[in-house]
Amino acid sequence: MLLDFEQPIAALEGKLREMQQLALDSQVDVSEAVTALEAKIKALKKETYQNLTRWQRVQLSRHPDRPYTLDYIEGMSEKFIELHGDRTVGDDKAMVGGFGEIDGRSVMFIGQQKGRNTKQRQFRNFGMPNPEGYRKALRLMKLAEKFGKPIVTLIDTPGAFPGLEAEERGQGEAIARNLKEMFLLKVPVICIIIGEGASGGALGIAIGDRVLMLENTWYSVISPESCSSILWRSWDYKEQAAEALKLTATDMLGNKLVDGIVKEPLGGAHTDAATMIKTLKKTILKTLDELEALPTEERISQRIDKFSNMGVVLE
Template sequence: MLLEFEKPIADLEHKLKEMKALASENGVDVNSTVEILEGKILDLKKETFGNLTRWQRVQLSRHAERPYSLDYIYAICDEFIEIHGDRQVADDKAMVGGLGTINGKTYMFIGQQKGRNTKDRQLRNFGMPNPEGYRKALRLMKMAEKFNVPVVTLIDTPGAFPGLEAEERGQGEAIARNLKEMAVLKVPVICIVIGEGASGGALGIGVGDRIIMLENTWYSVISPESCSSILWRSWDYKEQAAEALKLTATDMQSFGIVDRIIEEPLGGAHKDIHAMCNKLKDVIIEEVESLSNLEPQERILKRIDKFDNMGVVNEEVTQ
């Protein structure tokens, strides 16, 4: 998958590949020319990815080769046991979770999971959980609390599933209950946006002591396309909507919503998955160690204060 703004880089990389192949066939030394072209490619990458628009970051967060929740979990855990079902309705494949160990310490990982191909996307419902997905997530959080295991959530969803059957089974109530219960969990809770963070679908596993975003991700009450369709009755204004929504990691950090941004490899997380996983692993270990030094009640109060301080409320008193 090649995004529009990546094409100039791809063209130069193609020329470099052709040059190396031609030199190899003819036994010609082109090392100096190769070095110059490699330098140009690196400079173009730095310029391109250092000046991405908000819409371009949204596109990068959806890249088909970008690692998903299970990719990170299996890469950073020494062992991982997935736990299924909400004990009420079904096992929602769009929400995954289980116990994983890192350097001998156990964590409860919970995340939204997308699919790589058509069949897998249908199985995972395009990363849009039903109510049973959020109830499964809550079941795992309460289990973690019972055994004093820190919780790590990986957020990557275009939103909670908006179908009629989801509403009939209590989609809004399931998300609302998660918000309430996550606010008072006695164990450390770290929430990491690894791709898309849209609306209540993201917030349903997004209340924690630390809110972290990867560099090329977004977090907003609505997607740019949906915002465009509401305001302009067309998806054609999604770029303007993205700018207006201010939904990138740097925007969220400036608003005080996000505590930390994890830098991605040049070109995005999918360009060096191994390096990205190692960074994520180090951050999780560091943040959990820091939070573990606090007493549970102190941690809960800080967590509640954190979310209470988001946004501004003006009240007018009429006589």
């Protein structure tokens, strides 16, 4: 799938393929022209992706070929055992989690999972968890705490499921309880936005010692489309809404709402999933080393202080 701003790059790549095919068919030496065109494509890519608008980054975060939570977990861990159910209502397929090993180190992975085709998206409820999804996440966090294992959450959701049945089962209470409990977890907690980070649906598993964002992701109280529909009563102003929301990784880091940005391959995570997974694995291991060096009480205190210092309070 090509996005609008990727069309000029795709056109040049098409010419490059034609030129390479011509060289094969006619045995004509066009190596200099190929090298020049490859350099031009690389320069155009660099210029394009360094100057993306906020809305364009939102589009990249939703690219259907981006790695999802299970892609990262299975790519990073040698062993992964998925755990199911909240022990109250059922097993929410939009929220996945379980123990995995990274270079011999046991980690509890938790995250929202989207689907790649219509059937999978319906099965995963489009990555929008119900209350039992957040209760399952909390159960797994407590399990990790019991066995002294660090927690890594991977966030990629357009929001918690807004249906009537979710509200009847206590969606707000489930998310609020997660926020409270995550502040006090005794084990290291790393939270990473790998795609969309919308509203309380994202925040419900995003209270951690380190909150990181991939380069082409967004994190905000509301999506640009929903913001546009509220302010302008139309989705036509989603680009302006994205600019006003300041929801990109750079914006979040500048406002001290996240702790770091994980670089993506040129063109986005979907262009080289293997490299992206390898980069994230390296980042997680490095961050775990830093957090495990801190005494438990100090780590919890820093976690609470970090979130308490966000925003402005007047009394």
